[in-house]
Amino acid sequence: MRLIVARCSVDYSGRLNTHLPLATRLIMIKADGTVAFHRDIQHAPLNWMSPPCTLTVEQPDEESASAGVIEHWRVTHAKTGDALLVRIYEVLHDSAHELGVDPGLQKDGVEADLQRLLAEQVDVIDPRATLVRREFPTAIGPVDLLLRNPDGGTIAVEVKRRGDIDGVEQLTRYLELLNRDPHLAPVAGVFAAQEIKPQAKVLAGDRGIRCVILDYEGMKGTESGAPRLF
Amino acid sequence: MRLIVARCSVDYSGRLNTHLPLATRLIMIKADGTVAFHRDIQHAPLNWMSPPCTLTVEQPDEESASAGVIEHWRVTHAKTGDALLVRIYEVLHDSAHELGVDPGLQKDGVEADLQRLLAEQVDVIDPRATLVRREFPTAIGPVDLLLRNPDGGTIAVEVKRRGDIDGVEQLTRYLELLNRDPHLAPVAGVFAAQEIKPQAKVLAGDRGIRCVILDYEGMKGTESGAPRLF
DNA sequence: AAATCAATCTCGTAC
DNA sequence: GTACGAGGTTGATTT
Structure with missing residues (x-):
């Protein structure tokens, strides 16, 4: 350099x-x-x-x-x-200066980590819900998480680190599509992120989409195989 | 430094x-x-x-x-x-090293320049259209350009340097809102950009929005007050 | 190779 | 000070 x-x-x-x-x-x-x-x-x-x-x-x-x-x-x-x-x-x-090759940056806590943790702890969304699958495929792309809704139908979850209006639009398109499938309908929508911007919260509300704030550190604390003590 | x-x-x-x-x-x-x-x-x-x-x-x-x-x-x-x-x-x-204060970067050809040029050359959109105003205000934000449609009603134009799906979504929301106004309706949509991605073009087509590719250098060439020679 | 999407985005600007 | 949007976005992953 x-x-x-x-x-x-x-x-x-x-x-x-x-x-x-x-x-x-x-x-x-x-x-x-x-x-x-x-x-x-x-x-x-x-x-x-x-x-x-x-x-x-x-x-x-x-x-x-x-x-x-x-x-x-x-x-x-x-x-x-x-x-x-x-x-x-x-x-x-x-x-x-001779710097040589750099081994590169190791990251922990990006969106992929959030999605993985949430898939293991779907009770954060709904204590009675169960995971159908991660990256549930649709014609317009995979839905982050699909859950079985204990009250009937399914729940589509969009996971973001920071939730803005685009994420709500994306989830809306998935919901339109999924609700046409009689095996899945009615499909409820959940927008889950570490932080959700005000405009996104309003738009989600308008469309009947529930917002859930994720606590990464807290979820990581309960990640270990051992169940909670109480 | x-x-x-x-x-x-x-x-x-x-x-x-x-x-x-x-x-x-x-x-x-x-x-x-x-x-x-x-x-x-x-x-x-x-x-x-x-x-x-x-x-x-x-x-x-x-x-x-x-x-x-x-x-x-x-x-x-x-x-x-x-x-x-x-x-x-x-x-x-x-x-x-002492660097002092930097005067900063001067840019030409960003979205604001495109919008300004297009406002002066609305004939690129439609040879008979006339400008109502730039940054036409609505409850959900300003529309880039609003034109009087010679065939009746108005034309809402969304200007982007690179057109992707988000821009189409944005214009769609404007059109929904503007079409409720009897003074403006019917409002046609035009998505204008230097480059429009395939998915955006498809979505625009589905929604009856016309796409226009902008040639910045060409528009800049006709910018000067002098009218074209032929 | 082209397209899609996340990012400790960064950075400017308007409210 | 916060929110919103553009960017020569960049950079990684997938098709």
Whole structure:
């Protein structure tokens, strides 16, 4: 990885056009060809180019040179034709480092974990409900959980980490479809998430969909095979 | 901005839990407190902490020390309680740089630009239509463009850069609402985007919504006050 | 390879 | 300060 601190301006042309005025920034050039421009706040780069791309250094034209530009860096994407033109005015730091391969990030607590835990603890939804299956297939995609409703029919559960309006729309489409199946109807809907946004709660209410807030840490605490003591 | 290349492991605890095994990485510490961990590929950091957060350096406990850890860095979010524990095994580079304030990124060609251009060129939708107004207000949010339909009633236009199923759902909700207004009904729907995904096109067709592909560069070419020559 | 979907999404802006 | 929506979203998984 090469780290350069430089006064520069950057023009991007691709899916849109952008311009970064002259300022001092960190330029990262990674081993896979990635080029990224960082300011001194926030963690996202202001601009970047993803691999596969190539960087070529050019002498500035006369106009640029007279404006103080010492080099032009042209970064071109090999496939899409997206292009960056970097005007380098001054290099304040330039170092290179061998990082090697990174073993990558291990995660726990994403949506897949929530769904797995909830499938093992469907009593969180309804103490008398039983699991029919996870990822119940339909023509428009799998329903996260399908439960047998002790009061008759079934319950379709949509699991999200954060519940917004899109999730309610998605569950609504599943419910329309599932309710046409006489083996399953009537199908009740449950929207289960660690957090549900107000608009989503309102829309769910309008459509007769019940909302359930999930406590991941609590559910994880009861995950172990041992049943609760009391 | 402080740039550190170090052999380290990182544990994050917050909205989820994550672990980064021991490896050599770039650690960025920005002026606003942001801490980010980069590997040598891709532009996104493997792990990070957003401000407001504080970094404290601690001596490693005996167990860590015997494993080769020379320092513990604890990064704690001031409000959410999210926490990072960084185990530093070896520092290979450490430098600090004054970047100053960045003027920020200037963009051209985002959704707002599309909407503005289309408002000036509604003939792209229908050669005889005329603009009623942009951002036409409704109880559930503003409709991007409302046009007078020369064949009677009005046309509601939803503008997106990339059209997917969500945009069709959104326009559908607007149409339901607008069609209840006798001053506007009948309201036809138009879904306008630079690119429309197949599923969105199918859903729009089912609902009688017309799809229009927008050519941003072409529309920009006719933007200037001068009318076309032919 | 294309499409679909989650994300510690990030980041801006309007309310 | 919170909520909402766009993004050169990115990145992983599935078809």
